[in-house]
Amino acid sequence: MNNLIEFFKKAFHIIVLAVLLILSVVMIGKSLAFNDYRLSRAVQSIVGPIQKSGRGMIHRFRLGPENEALVQQNIELMREHENMFLVKEDTILTEMSTPDSTNTKRVRMYDYTYAHVIFRTTDRAFNYMIVDKGSNDGISRDMAVLSPQGVAGVVTDVSPNFATVRPILHPESRISAVVTPANQNGTVIWEDNDPRVAYLEAIPQHSEINIGDSVFTNGFSNIFPKGLFIGTVKEVQVGNNASFLTIKINLATPYSDIYTVYLVENTFKAELDSLKANFKNE
Amino acid sequence: MNNIIANILRFLILLIVQVTVCQHICLFGYMTPALFLLALFLLPLELPLSLQYVIGFATGFVVDAFAHTLGVSSFACTLMMFVRPYVVHWLNGSNNVKFENIDRPEPGVKDFRWVLLYTLILTSLYQLTSILLETMSFRNFGHTMLVILGNTLFSVFVILCVEYIFHSRSKGEI
Numbered sequence: 384m385n386n387l388i389e390f391f392k393k394a395f396h397i398i399v400l401a402v403l404l405i406l407s408v409v410m411i412g413k414s415l416a417f418n419d420y421r422l423s424r425a426v427q428s429i430v431g432p433i434q435k436s437g438r439g440m441i442h443r444f445r446l447g448p449e450n451e452a453l454v455q456q457n458i459e460l461m462r463e464h465e466n467m468f469l470v471k472e473d474t475i476l477t478e479m480s481t482p483d484s485t486n487t488k489r490v491r492m493y494d495y496t497y498a499h500v501i502f503r504t505t506d507r508a509f510n511y512m513i514v515d516k517g518s519n520d521g522i523s524r525d526m527a528v529l530s531p532q533g534v535a536g537v538v539t540d541v542s543p544n545f546a547t548v549r550p551i552l553h554p555e556s557r558i559s560a561v562v563t564p565a566n567q568n569g570t571v572i573w574e575d576n577d578p579r580v581a582y583l584e585a586i587p588q589h590s591e592i593n594i595g596d597s598v599f600t601n602g603f604s605n606i607f608p609k610g611l612f613i614g615t616v617k618e619v620q621v622g623n624n625a626s627f628l629t630i631k632i633n634l635a636t637p638y639s640d641i642y643t644v645y646l647v648e649n650t651f652k653a654e655l656d657s658l659k660a661n662f663k664n665e
Numbered sequence: 666m667n668n669i670i671a672n673i674l675r676f677l678i679l680l681i682v683q684v685t686v687c688q689h690i691c692l693f694g695y696m697t698p699a700l701f702l703l704a705l706f707l708l709p710l711e712l713p714l715s716l717q718y719v720i721g722f723a724t725g726f727v728v729d730a731f732a733h734t735l736g737v738s739s740f741a742c743t744l745m746m747f748v749r750p751y752v753v754h755w756l757n758g759s760n761n762v763k764f765e766n767i768d769r770p771e772p773g774v775k776d777f778r779w780v781l782l783y784t785l786i787l788t789s790l791y792q793l794t795s796i797l798l799e800t801m802s803f804r805n806f807g808h809t810m811l812v813i814l815g816n817t818l819f820s821v822f823v824i825l826c827v828e829y830i831f832h833s834r835s836k837g838e839i
Contacts, residue, residue, distance in 0.1 A: 396714035403722040403743045410729075410736030411798060423735055430730045437685045 454643055457531075458495045461645070466608040467493045469651070493608045494648045496521065498546070505578040505638045510552040512536065514644060517544040525606055527647040533612035533635030534558065534600060535644055551613075552578050552638060560613055561601040562630070565590045568601055571613055571632065578638045580617065583630040590628070592619050598632050605655045608647060672708065679704040680724065684731040687823075696815045698823040701728055702788055705742060706824070707771060710753060721746035734799055741795035745787055752786050771832070784824055789817045 468489040498514035526538040536550035558571040569585040596616040602609030618631040683701040725742030
């Protein structure tokens with residue numbers, strides 16, 4: 384008996400070793416076996432949250448480059464959108480042309496670039512933003528400024544390296560817009576000093592506007608392409624002026640945390656402006 | 666007592682660094698340092714052998730849990746802990762059989778050549794076992810060997826750096 388105990392005392396560590404090694408092999412086998420996930424699931428439920436938070440911390444350092452790549456990708460996608468092009472139909476039919484597509488041609492009308500907001504105000508009566516690109520980067524006056532969520536403003540002033548943007552949150556800002564599905568054209572203005580809310584003017588009283596209807600740009604201004612999101616209808620009132628409705632809209636752009644903006648250039652702007660210069664104003 | 670706390674602290678710190686930082690390093694696409702091995706290397710040799718195995722197994726298990734390779738590191742660490750006393754024997758030469766405090770496998774107690782060989786042998790054993798267990802095949806064996814070699818060298822480099830940096834600060838007491 385004593386001998387047996389002695390033997391166990393001596394061999395104890397070998398037994399422990401064997402047990403542990405066998406345990407490891409069993410675990411390897413289990414995780415290799417295709418349909419037994421119980422152990423790995425149990426471990427994952429403990430480790431997962433820790434790993435996620437650690438991963439998040441490391442990921443935060445990589446967000447910058449990743450963001451730039453996504454912005455690039457966005458611009459490439461947005462450039463291919465239909466409202467970027469002027470679609471023309473060739474009036475002169477050549478013999479080779481077939482009915483389907485050869486006699487239409489797409490001409491690029493709008494082009495995109497991007498910039499980062501380095502200064503902004505939202506709580507004043509006259510608000511401004513400054514972005515980190517200027518005339519050296521091809522930014523010019525009257526370029527449209529978009530946030531990832533929707534319309535943000537218009538470039539009003541350009542220096543070699545920076546540009547001033549007049550956001551919707553400015554009393555002089557006027558953006559011609561269309562409200563769907565009523566399909567009525569109006570103008571978005573800003574009055575209340577509330578960075579989240581603007582007004583949609585000049586919508587006739589007979590039109591059926593519901594709360595939650597979307598407001599888009601209509602492309603009349605030759606600054607904004609057609610069909611960019613501005614916001615949703617928040618409130619509809621019959622105003623003092625009997626012929627128009629007073630419509631409050633929620634702006635899509637979160638001005639308080641806007642960082643990356645897209646700038647849109649109209650390549651035909653000079654041409655269109657020269658035509659508009661001949662309009663007769665009363 | 667002080668020694669125990671120091672050991673536990675070292676384990677915790679090295680394990681946290683391993684699972685949060687080292688495991689995400691992938692030099693040239695395949696070289697990941699196994700810094701946590703340092704905690705096992707510095708474990709006092711006079712601990713009961715079975716306890717050493719259990720500690721090795723537990724450490725490996727934690728690393729496995731974060732790397733989604735259940736069992737692989739546990740096996741390799743346990744095996745390494747089993748081999749460790751024999752490596753120390755061999756490095757000491759046959760005249761020094763008993764594990765005394767003087768046999769602490771630490772810089773300051775041992776010279777650089779000793780520490781380097783000790784680290785190199787045990788790390789390569791760990792990497793060989795764990796990577797072979799992980800791939801579970803001899804296909805593309807050349808690449809597997811390259812991974813083992815790269816991992817071993819990178820691990821040894823990182824371990825020795827950490828070991829010597831922190832050693833010199835605390836003057837002989839790690």
